[in-house]
Structures are given as structure tokens and as C-alpha cells.
Amino acid sequence: IHGxxxxxxxxxxxxxxxxKTFFYDSRSQDLENQIENVMNNPNEFNLAPDILTKKxxxxxxxxxxxxxxxxxxxxxxxxxxxNAIAAYVRSLMPFQSKIDHFFQGKTILTPQETLGFNLFxxxxxxxxxxxxxxxxxxxxxxxxxxxxxxIGVPKNPIWKNATIDSDAGKYNxxxxxxxxxxxxxxxxxxxALTSPYMHNGIYNNLNDVIKFYEVGGGRALGxxxxxxxxxxxxLELSVTEKQALISFLNTLTDKHVN
Numbered sequence: 001i002h003g004x005x006x007x008x009x010x011x012x013x014x015x016x017x018x019x020k021t022f023f024y025d026s027r028s029q030d031l032e033n034q035i036e037n038v039m040n041n042p043n044e045f046n047l048a049p050d051i052l053t054k055k056x057x058x059x060x061x062x063x064x065x066x067x068x069x070x071x072x073x074x075x076x077x078x079x080x081x082x083n084a085i086a087a088y089v090r091s092l093m094p095f096q097s098k099i100d101h102f103f104q105g106k107t108i109l110t111p112q113e114t115l116g117f118n119l120f121x122x123x124x125x126x127x128x129x130x131x132x133x134x135x136x137x138x139x140x141x142x143x144x145x146x147x148x149x150x151i152g153v154p155k156n157p158i159w160k161n162a163t164i165d166s167d168a169g170k171y172n173x174x175x176x177x178x179x180x181x182x183x184x185x186x187x188x189x190x191x192a193l194t195s196p197y198m199h200n201g202i203y204n205n206l207n208d209v210i211k212f213y214e215v216g217g218g219r220a221l222g223x224x225x226x227x228x229x230x231x232x233x234x235l236e237l238s239v240t241e242k243q244a245l246i247s248f249l250n251t252l253t254d255k256h257v258n
Contacts, residue, residue, distance in 0.1 A: 001044055007167065009201035012194050014254070015187050017090040018134045020146040024183045024199045027173045031086035032079070039082075049078035056081065097189065098251040103133070109251065116248025119241055124213070125231065126245075129185050135252060137185025148182040151230040152218015153198045157208065162221035165200045178227045181218075189252045206246050210237070 008024055016022070022034035039045040039052055047055075056062050057076060066076045069084060099117075101107040109117065121127040129149055131140050137147035148170050154162035170182040183199050197203045203212065216232035218225045237245070 002046065004043060006043065008199050009196060011186050012190055013089050014092045014094075015134065015136070015189050017093055018138055018143065018187075019136060019184075020138055020144060021184060024186075025170045025173050026146065026148055026184050031089055032082040035082045035085050036078075049082060053078045053081045094254050096254045098253070098255075099248075102251070110247070112244045112247045113251055115241070116244040116246070117251075119237070119245050120248055123241070124210075124235055124237060124245055126188075126213075130188050134187060135189050136187035146184055148179070148184050149229045150178075150180070150182045150225065150227050151213075152181065152221070152223045152225045152228050153183075153200060153202060153212075154218065154221055154223065155200075155202075157202050158221070159211075159215070160222060162218070162223055164218055164223045164225065165202070167200065169199070180227065181225065182229075188249065190254055192250050192253050206249060207242070210242050210245060214242075 011024070016031065020029070022028040022031065023037070028034040028037055036049055039047055039049045045052065053076065057066070063076075066073075066080060066084070070076065070080050073080060098107060098109070098113075102109055119126075121132070129137060129147065131138065134140075134143070137149070139145050139147060153165050155165045156162065164181060168180050170184075171177075171180040191197075191206070195204055195206075197206070197209045203209050212221075213230070214235045214237050215221070216234055217228055217230040219228050219232040220234070
């Protein structure tokens with residue numbers, strides 16, 4: 001963007017409606033504010049929302065569309081621009097994955113996928129942070145809070161004597177020491193399609209992601225991380241179990257919706 005590489009790996013916007021905070025550091029509380037942040041950011045849109053709105057309203061077709069979408073508004077403001085984008089993002093929740101169809105009684109899981117689901121909710125401990133049925137950090141049953149975790153993502157994809165990524169995450173906007181290197185727990189829906197992984201895009205495949213969690217996160221890689229929230233004991237998953245876990249993660253991929 002503007003000749004520069006963004007600081008963080010771009011997450012999926014699918015199912016963003018089911019989050020209570022936005023950005024990896026949770027600095028926005030709703031989509032409209034998140035969109036405004038992107039517009040104002042000199043490293044992204046670098047354009048104030050009101051100026052952007054004036055620019056897009058020079059298109060007569062867009063003016064007609066705005067009037068249809070907001071019939072009671074005499075003047076289209078920057079808010080309507082942000083709200084229209086947010087409304088579109090909120091529509092991106094098809095719930096057309098195999099796991100959805102399984103819970104709807106429309107299909108069955110293979111034995112390998114079933115083992116993967118049991119590992120996800122049990123031995124592998126994935127479900128303790130990626131809560132079913134959204135598979136993100138929004139906590140059931142009320143879904144009114146999105147969790148962040150300190151897991152110790154390294155700067156480089158090495159497995160010994162690693163250095164933590166310099167991005168301090170949530171600490172940048174809320175300087176409490178326990179939040180240093182804390183990042184919002186993202187959704188795992190469509191995870192097979194959204195590589196690279198982690199906030200800095202450090203891992204290119206799910207095998208490496210699982211290995212990171214299996215060994216115990218950043219502390220197991222040699223990072224001195226006082227407030228790691230990820231359990232740092234080793235999961236000791238077998239090759240068969242890791243393959244089954246990936247098979248289950250593949251059931252979170254949405255089928256094409258016409």
C-alpha cells in the first residue's frame with residue numbers, strides 16, 4: 001500500500017460480524033470505527049472519511065444506490081459510507097462449511113475428521129481459545145467479549161533460540177505489561193484458505209502452526225515471555241493426530257455459495 005508493506009498479516013473478513021473488537025490489537029469496538037481507522041491511517045487509505053465520501057459521491061450511480069439504501073437521509077455523510085461498507089462485511093457469514101452441515105444433520109464426518117474434532121475440543125486444546133461454533137475468541141454463551149492471548153509468535157520461523165516479533169500488539173494501545181504481545185484470537189473458519197498464518201504471517205502452512213502450539217508456544221522456542229497465556233507444556237500429538245486435526249480444520253471451509 002503506497003509502496004509499503006503493511007505491518008500485519010491481513011486476516012479474513014469472513015464472519016467479522018461475530019467479533020466484538022477489531023484489529024489484532026482490539027483497538028476498535030465496531031466495524032464502522034475499524035473502517036474509519038483504515039481510512040485515516042497514513043499507511044492505508046490516508047484519506048479522511050468525509051473527503052472519501054465526497055469523492056465517491058461524484059459517481060451518479062453511487063448516489064442513486066445511497067438514496068435507495070438510506071431513503072430517510074437528506075444528506076449522505078461519512079457515516080453512511082462507513083456503515084454501508086460495514087453492512088457488506090456483516091453479510092459475509094455463509095455458514096456453508098462441512099462442519100455446519102454436520103451439526104445441521106445434513107452430512108457425516110469421516111473417522112479422521114471426527115478424531116480431529118475430538119482433538120480440537122480435547123487433547124490439542126484448540127477449543128479453549130477458538131470457541132465453537134464461531135471458532136474465534138468471542139466467548140459463548142453471550143458472545144459479548146473477544147479474547148486476546150499472549151502466545152509468543154517469533155520474528156522468524158525457527159524452532160530454537162527464537163526472538164519474539166517486535167509488534168507489541170495490544171500493549172501499543174493499552175500499555176499494561178500483561179498485554180505486551182497480546183493479540184486478538186481470530187476465527188479459524190476457512191483457515192485452509194487463508195495462509196500465511198499468525199499476525200505477522202510467519203508460518204505458511206498448518207503443519208507449522210500446529211507444531212508451534214504443540215511444542216508450547218514462544219517460551220518453548222526460547223523466548224523469555226513472562227505473561228504467556230498459552231499453556232507451555234508439550235501436547236505430544238502423534239503424526240496421525242496432527243493429520244486428523246488438519247482434516248477437521250478443512251471441514252471449516254465454506255462451500256461455494258451461488
